Amino acid sequence: MTLSHFDKLKEQQRIKDVMIEITKRLQRITQKTSVLQQDIVEIRKTFWDQVTINLDDTDEAIETLASLNQQAGVLSERERTHRHTAKEMKVLKQLKRSPYFGRVDFCEENQKKAEEVYVGLASLLDHQETHFLIYDWRSPIASLFYDSEIGETEYQALDRKFRGEVQGKRQYLIKNGVLKHVFETRLTIRDERLQTVLGKQADTNMRSIVATIQKEQNAIIRDERSRMLMVQGVAGSGKTSVVMQRIAYLLYRYRKGLNADQIVLFSPNLLFSQYIREVLPELGEENMQQTTYQVYLNRTLPADIRVESGYDQLEFALTGVRDPHYKTRMAGIQYKGTPNFMRFIDCYVEELGNRGMIFSDILFQGRALFTAQDIQKLFDQTDLQLRLKNRMQLLSQLLLQELYRLQEEMKKEAWVESAVELLDKAVYQQVYQELQKKEYRQGDQDDFEAEYNQLASYVVKRELKPIKHVIQKLSFVNVWETYDQLFQYNRTPEELDCSVWREICVDTRQRLQAFLPYEDATSFLYLFASIHGYQTNTSIRHVFIDEVQDYTPFQLYMIKKMFPFSKMTVVGDFNQALHGLTQSAVDLASFTSLYGENQTSIFSLKKSYRSTGPIMLFAREIVEDDTIEPFHRDGKVPTITKAQDSRSFLEKMIGCIKKLQQQHQTIAIICKTANESKAIFSLLQAHIQMTRIEEKNESFDQGVLAIPIYLAKGIEFDAVIVHDVSSIQFSRPEERKWLYVACTRAMHELHLLYEGELTPFITQIPSDKYLHIQ
Numbered sequence: 001m002t003l004s005h006f007d008k009l010k011e012q013q014r015i016k017d018v019m020i021e022i023t024k025r026l027q028r029i030t031q032k033t034s035v036l037q038q039d040i041v042e043i044r045k046t047f048w049d050q051v052t053i054n055l056d057d058t059d060e061a062i063e064t065l066a067s068l069n070q071q072a073g074v075l076s077e078r079e080r081t082h083r084h085t086a087k088e089m090k091v092l093k094q095l096k097r098s099p100y101f102g103r104v105d106f107c108e109e110n111q112k113k114a115e116e117v118y119v120g121l122a123s124l125l126d127h128q129e130t131h132f133l134i135y136d137w138r139s140p141i142a143s144l145f146y147d148s149e150i151g152e153t154e155y156q157a158l159d160r161k162f163r164g165e166v167q168g169k170r171q172y173l174i175k176n177g178v179l180k181h182v183f184e185t186r187l188t189i190r191d192e193r194l195q196t197v198l199g200k201q202a203d204t205n206m207r208s209i210v211a212t213i214q215k216e217q218n219a220i221i222r223d224e225r226s227r228m229l230m231v232q233g234v235a236g237s238g239k240t241s242v243v244m245q246r247i248a249y250l251l252y253r254y255r256k257g258l259n260a261d262q263i264v265l266f267s268p269n270l271l272f273s274q275y276i277r278e279v280l281p282e283l284g285e286e287n288m289q290q291t292t293y294q295v296y297l298n299r300t301l302p303a304d305i306r307v308e309s310g311y312d313q314l315e316f317a318l319t320g321v322r323d324p325h326y327k328t329r330m331a332g333i334q335y336k337g338t339p340n341f342m343r344f345i346d347c348y349v350e351e352l353g354n355r356g357m358i359f360s361d362i363l364f365q366g367r368a369l370f371t372a373q374d375i376q377k378l379f380d381q382t383d384l385q386l387r388l389k390n391r392m393q394l395l396s397q398l399l400l401q402e403l404y405r406l407q408e409e410m411k412k413e414a415w416v417e418s419a420v421e422l423l424d425k426a427v428y429q430q431v432y433q434e435l436q437k438k439e440y441r442q443g444d445q446d447d448f449e450a451e452y453n454q455l456a457s458y459v460v461k462r463e464l465k466p467i468k469h470v471i472q473k474l475s476f477v478n479v480w481e482t483y484d485q486l487f488q489y490n491r492t493p494e495e496l497d498c499s500v501w502r503e504i505c506v507d508t509r510q511r512l513q514a515f516l517p518y519e520d521a522t523s524f525l526y527l528f529a530s531i532h533g534y535q536t537n538t539s540i541r542h543v544f545i546d547e548v549q550d551y552t553p554f555q556l557y558m559i560k561k562m563f564p565f566s567k568m569t570v571v572g573d574f575n576q577a578l579h580g581l582t583q584s585a586v587d588l589a590s591f592t593s594l595y596g597e598n599q600t601s602i603f604s605l606k607k608s609y610r611s612t613g614p615i616m617l618f619a620r621e622i623v624e625d626d627t628i629e630p631f632h633r634d635g636k637v638p639t640i641t642k643a644q645d646s647r648s649f650l651e652k653m654i655g656c657i658k659k660l661q662q663q664h665q666t667i668a669i670i671c672k673t674a675n676e677s678k679a680i681f682s683l684l685q686a687h688i689q690m691t692r693i694e695e696k697n698e699s700f701d702q703g704v705l706a707i708p709i710y711l712a713k714g715i716e717f718d719a720v721i722v723h724d725v726s727s728i729q730f731s732r733p734e735e736r737k738w739l740y741v742a743c744t745r746a747m748h749e750l751h752l753l754y755e756g757e758l759t760p761f762i763t764q765i766p767s768d769k770y771l772h773i774q
């Protein structure tokens with residue numbers, strides 16, 4: 001409902017008043033920031049003038065240190081305040097562009113008059129600091145704007161429920177301080193505003209959705225009940241958006257104790273990481289840490305291990321069908337992602353406690369300081385009842401004791417004598433001073449020996465330092481061979497047929513000769529951690545995983561172990577499981593089993609916002625899932641064009657792109673594999689200016705892009721052309737999901753081309769859902 005002229009004038013006047021307040025604040029804060037900036041520059045410039053350096057004796061040195069600390073403290077306090085004011089200034093500037101987007105009139109129980117709660121990006125108090133001119137969208141009362149319709153309702157704040165009545169709701173579109181549009185709404189967030197937002201052209205960066213968050217999305221953003229929050233949401237239902245707004249919410253809710261560095265998001269790839277990088281800054285927050293599972297593996301595994309990329313594994317799954325070992329590898333990939341394989345490794349590890357540990361000699365100056373047999377003997381002395389990693393710690397201590405003993409013996413060796421002769425003058429000086437402190441008297445024979453002894457100690461310790469590291473880091477355990485040995489182990493996993501397992505073993509050992517296959521990376525890490533202990537990150541409080549359907553249960557378990565003090569939010573869509581071809585798929589049970597049912601909340605998002613109605617009606621038929629609800633946004637039905645031969649295929653592709661270029665800015669030609677993307681790119685390049693997106697790309701610009709499906713995951717484009725939807729390309733059951741992912745990247749237009757026979761996943765679709773151009 002549009003407002004009366006009088007009401008509109010009132011709203012316009014209010015915006016003016018609020019703008020005046022924002023401007024005043026901005027002036028104040030700009031002044032404050034500039035003073036702080038000058039202070040910081042001055043302190044940095046005169047830092048050393050303010051500190052008296054005197055290291056003559058211990059007392060003076062302590063005083064010098066204290067004065068240094070004091071000066072550094074003043075500087076860091078100023079820098080902190082400056083960071084804080086700079087952030088405040090940034091938020092005020094954002095408010096100046098659009099101070100608020102919603103209003104809800106809430107009359108609390110037993111109150112006569114409703115409060116007009118204006119909702120915006122951040123809170124703003126009036127000049128007396130008594131009333132909120134704007135409420136932060138994350139504040140408890142602002143949830144009424146997203147959740148409540150007109151009528152009785154309640155909201156929760158500070159462990160208290162506030163009951164009352166919502167008497168009115170308004171939505172605003174304010175640009176650069178000017179009211180462009182305002183209307184009253186009875187429902188939650190009115191479609192009209194959403195239509196406008198969704199009808200826009202695609203952006204190369206994701207945008208925030210605070211003005212139009214839907215009720216079901218808001219519930220996820222604010223949920224704090226469980227340790228594990230899982231969202232199964234259809235393509236385009238706002239899962240990534242919800243993740244980003246939830247991070248912003250948590251940063252606001254726990255602003256005193258939580259900062260962005262304590263949150264980590266696992267993204268599918270670097271392109272995606274870049275795609276979402278603007279959302280939090282747009283919301284006035286700093287970006288969380290981002291990583292991918294591949295990066296995490298590379299960082300956690302020993303540096304000398306070369307891990308296959310997950311995408312290379314996918315390419316193999318898609319294109320290696322003719323490889324004689326294809327079936328075996330695929331069976332191996334399937335099994336190695338399961339909790340059963342984890343348990344199989346547990347049994348193996350238990351047995352390693354009795355026999356089978358593979359140690360390497362610890363070499364020093366070309367000879368074995370400790371042979372593998374020496375190490376084994378010491379290992380056998382440790383308590384069999386202990387867990388392997390604890391026994392390894394004991395072993396390390398025993399080896400260190402031995403090392404200290406050898407250190408004493410070594411001092412008498414000839415090489416040490418020669419090394420002492422070559423020592424620097426400064427070392428002599430240092431040793432002399434140390435001995436003086438121990439009441440050393442010059443000229444005495446004993447003193448000479450004491451000095452030599454000290455110098456020899458210095459030399460031996462220095463030379464043995466790398467050995468100490470090898471012992472402390474347990475680098476004398478040959479984990480690589482221990483992992484290889486797992487596939488020579490005389491047991492067969494219960495779930496597998498003996499002959500299948502034997503083939504998997506041969507195949508794995510063969511592959512291990514070149515690199516660590518992607519499917520073995522997590523299990524290798526698990527074995528490594530069973531021996532070395534987990535390298536945990538205890539500072540992280542929240543882990544987010546996007547596209548979680550492409551993780552194996554084993555990988556999820558490793559992430560949980562890695563962040564022991566963290567809560568987890570995972571979002572995904574089983575219909576988009578790209579790794580379904582290769583990996584054992586995660587299911588709901590995989591999530592509940594991580595922290596237990598009591599600690600798990602599961603949400604479902606059914607409505608899809610990205611694509612037009614016709615695109616989504618078509619796409620949902622591909623995965624045969626009519627629970628997917630398209631958002632009613634008009635558009636053209638998808639077209640499917642048949643080409644008679646490769647020449648006409650190319651011509652039709654070029655024609656289609658040229659037509660789309662007249663209306664859209666970002667057009668993606670989505671191919672099944674990287675090889676196809678490369679091929680089509682080289683064919684089209686001569687006719688169309690375009691870019692090919694590869695795994696190494698970290699961002700993309702507007703224009704025409706050739707991209708494989710797995711890199712387009714999570715991203716969206718104005719128009720999509722799916723390259724070659726023939727039955728050769730899409731016929732295996734899992735390939736349904738690949739096709740679905742490709743089609744659901746389109747916001748406004750979708751076109752599919754093929755040569756030969758059309759994929760059965762499309763022939764099954766009612767013909768009124770698309771336009772078939774023969």
Ligand SMILES: Nc1ncnc2c1ncn2[C@@H]1O[C@H](COP(=O)(O)OP(=O)(O)OP(=O)(O)O)[C@@H](O)[C@H]1O
Nearest residue numbers: 209212213214235236237238239240241609610714
């Ligand atoms: N409440 C909303 N208001 C405005 N836009 C929205 C809303 N929810 C989702 N969108 C838009 O819909 C599109 C899809 O959102 P998003 O990428 O978060 O979905 P997704 O579920 O992660 O998709 P996919 O699984 O297909 O990658 C984005 O353009 C996003 O801005």
